[in-house]
Amino acid sequence: MSTPPTETTPPARTALSGLVGNTPxxxxxxPFTQDGRGFWAKLEGFNPGGIKDRPALHMVERARARGDLRPGARIIESTSGTLGLGLALAGMVYGHPVTLVTDPGLEMSMTRLLTAYGAQVNVVSEPHPTGGWQEARRERVKQLMAQHPGSWCPDQYNNPxxxxxxxxxxxxxxxxxxxxxxxxxxxxxxxxxxxxxxxxxxxxxxxxxxxxxxxxxxxxxxxxxxxxxxxxxxxxxxxxxxxxxxxxxxxxxxxxxxxxxxxxxxxxxxxxxxxxxxxxxxxxxxxxxxxxxxxxxxxxxxxxxxxxxxxxxxxxxxxxxxxxxxxxxxxxxxxxxxxxxxxxxxxxxxxxxxxMLSETSEQAEQTEDVVLDDASAAEDEAEDERL
Missing domain, CATH: 3.40.50.1100 (Rossmann fold)
Structure with a gap:
């Protein structure tokens, strides 16, 4: 997962990204299963910030390569914590200020750690009426991006x-x-x-x-x-x-x-x-x-x-x-x-x-309505014939 040195990535910072990957x-x-049986656990907690160090570094690297993230531009993203650590690392490696939008559920220890790593932590105060805290955070990200022209959001939920x-x-x-x-x-x-x-x-x-x-x-x-x-x-x-x-x-x-x-x-x-x-x-x-x-x-x-x-x-x-x-x-x-x-x-x-399940349910309801309408029409026709 390490990144080769470039003109804009000093070797010392490249060494930071080299800490990610090859976890035990x-x-x-x-006591999870009887003796002689078991499973293999990949311990991603051995990355500096956890598993999301991997996508944080990769998303930032690819965005820079495409020109979506300009040198020195601010990174703004919604997080419940772990991706925030990864983005703080990526910001340090590639030289970007980082703003992380979270909610009151984030542990105070995590807020302090993110701040120590140089990230700005922005906390939403109310959940979205239908999308909960997650949607409230995403809306705040949009507001902050409007305030910081040239900023970039990784959009972890939809970014391939x-x-x-x-x-x-x-x-x-x-x-x-x-x-x-x-x-x-x-x-x-x-x-x-x-x-x-x-x-x-x-x-x-x-x-x-x-x-x-x-x-x-x-x-x-x-x-x-x-x-x-x-x-x-x-x-x-x-x-x-x-x-x-x-x-x-x-x-x-x-x-x-x-x-x-x-x-x-x-x-x-x-x-x-x-x-x-x-x-x-x-x-x-x-x-x-x-x-x-x-x-x-x-x-x-x-x-x-x-x-x-x-x-x-x-x-x-x-x-x-x-x-x-x-x-x-x-x-x-x-x-x-x-x-x-x-x-x-x-x-x-x-x-x-x-x-897809919602679409199928809606189609089924529409089909049922059509069947009921057809049945009602047939009854009306039969009544007309009797009259």
């Missing part, structure tokens, strides 16, 4: 460079594991699940991709609700999500992710935030239930540092009802992503783009 793999087994940035991660997994049967990824912007699965499916045509979302997220067709977990989930429909690549999706509740995070910490000395806990819970179940020789790769997007005041804080967890004990051994199962609103770990093996 960890074999995870008990966000997905191609993960080609090196996919190749690292392929090189280290030799073969992969199942890939487990959390889904937020859709970038790393789309980018990694695109490459791995070319190498392993039979690959199954399992997406992990949070309850209250709209990404896979559930209704939008206030979300405690950050880093995965969305209140909008990111167009980078490769719905066609997923074999199934699992929704996980905050208490279930907390249990998994703490089990990882106590048993493997490696853990992370909400996304890591949710992914570990699902990957462990897959390792227990699939054939023993199934090779499962799971992406752990970050480390535990920013979650010391939430996931790993007993008072915080108790106040939010997150210490209820271990989750169920099996997920609940639904046949359709919109069958019902899920409130605990739930699995669905029919994955569709919710926007």
């Amino acid at each position: 793999l960890l074999r995870v087994s008990e 460079d966000n997905t191609t940035a993960y080609t090196p991660l996919a190749l690292e997994l392929a090189t280290e594991l030799g073969h992969i049967d199942v890939l487990v990824c959390s889904v937020g912007t859709g970038g790393h699940s789309a980018g990694v699965s695109r490459v791995l499916r070319q190498l392993y045509p039979g690959l199954k991709v399992v997406g992990v979302d949070t309850i209250g997220s709209t990404i896979f067709g559930q209704p939008a609700r206030p979300r405690l977990m950050r880093g995965l989930g969305s209140s909008i429909y990111p167009r980078n999500v490769a719905y066609e690549n997923f074999s199934e999706v699992h929704w996980v509740a905050p208490s279930e992710a907390v249990w998994a995070c703490r089990q990882l910490a106590a048993s493997h000395y490696a853990t992370g935030g909400w996304s890591v806990g949710a992914v570990a819970l699902v990957a462990g179940w897959l390792a227990r239930t699939l054939p023993e020789d199934t090779r499962i790769a799971a992406v752990f997007p970050d480390g535990p540092q920013r979650y010391l005041g939430t996931v790993y804080d007993d008072d915080y967890c108790a106040a939010h009802g997150l210490l209820d004990g271990p989750p169920a051994l099996e997920p609940e199962v639904v046949g359709r992503v919109d069958e019902k609103e899920v409130t605990r770990w739930t699995r669905c093996t029919t994955v569709v783009d919710p926007l």
